[in-house]
Amino acid sequence: xxxxxxxxxxxxxxxxxxxxxxxxxxxxxxxxxxxxxxxxxxxxxxxxxxxxxxxxxxxxxxxxxxxxxxxxxxxxxxxxxxxxxxxxxxxxxxxxxxxxxxxxxxxxxxxxxxxxxxxxxxxxxxxxxxxxxxxxxxxxxxxxxxxxxxxxxxxxxxxxxxxxxxxxxxxxxxxxxxxxxxxxxxxxxxxxxxxxxxxxxxxxxxxxxxxxxxxxxxxxxxxxxxxxxxxxxxxxxxxxxxxxxxxxxxxxxx
Numbered sequence: 722x723x724x725x726x727x728x729x730x731x732x733x734x735x736x737x738x739x740x741x742x743x744x745x746x747x748x749x750x751x752x753x754x755x756x757x758x759x760x761x762x763x764x765x766x767x768x769x770x771x772x773x774x775x776x777x778x779x780x781x782x783x784x785x786x787x788x789x790x791x792x793x794x795x796x797x798x799x800x801x802x803x804x805x806x807x808x809x810x811x812x813x814x815x816x817x818x819x820x821x822x823x824x825x826x827x828x829x830x831x832x833x834x835x836x837x838x839x840x841x842x843x844x845x846x847x848x849x850x851x852x853x854x855x856x857x858x859x860x861x862x863x864x865x866x867x868x869x870x871x872x873x874x875x876x877x878x879x880x881x882x883x884x885x886x887x888x889x890x891x892x893x894x895x896x897x898x899x900x901x902x903x904x905x906x907x908x909x910x911x912x913x914x915x916x917x918x919x920x921x922x923x924x925x926x927x928x929x930x931x932x933x934x935x936x937x938x939x940x941x942x943x944x945x946x947x948x949x950x951x952x953x954x955x956x957x958x959x960x961x962x963x964x965x966x967x968x969x970x971x972x973x974x975x
Contacts, residue, residue, distance in 0.1 A: 722755045728765045732789070741786035741877060784876035784883065817844050821854055822875070822887060826868035828860050845869070853878065 731747055744762050751757060757765075766787060770780035777795045781788055791799050817840060820832050829840045848854035853875040859865040871884070881887065 722751070722757070724761070724765060727751070727757050727761070728769055731762065731765055732769055735780070735787060735789045738788075741783050741788040743786040746786065781880060782882060783880060784873040788877075790880075813838075813841065814844050814847075818848060818853070821848070821869050822871050822884075825870040826857055827870075828866040828868060830866055 730750060734747060734750055735742060744759055744766070747766075748756060748759060748762050766780065773779050773789075777792055777799075778789055779792050781790050816836060817832060820835060821827055824831070824835075829845065832840050845854070849856075851874075852872055854869050855872050856867045857870045858868045860868055876882065876884070
């Protein structure tokens with residue numbers, strides 16, 4: 722099979738898949754007697770990407786493989802295909818996500834210690850349902866609280882190959898700036914409705930540590946941590962100043 726046919730198959734597969742594909746997955750598309758070497762697939766992917774340089778799409782390598790996507794400079798126009806209003810995220814949602822991303826692995830209690838308010842369980846549950854955050858273990862302290870970390874799907878969503886590509890906290894002027902990146906036309910209507918409901922001030926309202934809210938249907942989730950008393954959790958290894966840079970262990974992704 723000649724390289725032109727192989728490249729056409731790679732391009733068609735990436736367009737049809739709707740998700741990132743690894744080089745190995747792309748190689749497996751071909752019959753064994755026609756299967757190109759991995760090096761050939763890599764070279765043709767590079768050639769394919771170079772061919773998109775002046776076009777509205779690009780070939781992007783993210784955490785879980787290669788995908789074809791629209792370029793940033795045409796997002797505004799293309800997003801008009803979707804009529805739903807953009808998702809708006811609360812400051813509480815963005816701060817919780819940022820703390821997990823930059824301080825992982827981290828417990829809910831440690832997030833509460835840093836922010837000074839209780840973490841609304843709806844926020845953590847929504848992050849888990851979107852598969853942006855997962856439980857990777859337990860902190861070996863009394864109560865063995867769950868450790869939260871980001872997933873490869875989180876990296877894919879933000880066009881990142883690894884946590885090393887996250888901008889430093891100093892580069893993020895404020896947490897609201899994350900909201901621009903979080904808005905996407907790729908959510909279906911159901912997901913938009915869910916997020917619009919959860920991102921409202923009532924749904925994501927928070928209480929200072931030490932105050933208790935009236936019980937809700939979500940307040941006693943299986944495995945949920947009890948509300949923390951201020952200062953009850955061990956101190957976080959990194960400084961509480963959110964403008965300080967911290968390390969992000971790659972092991973949290975596995």
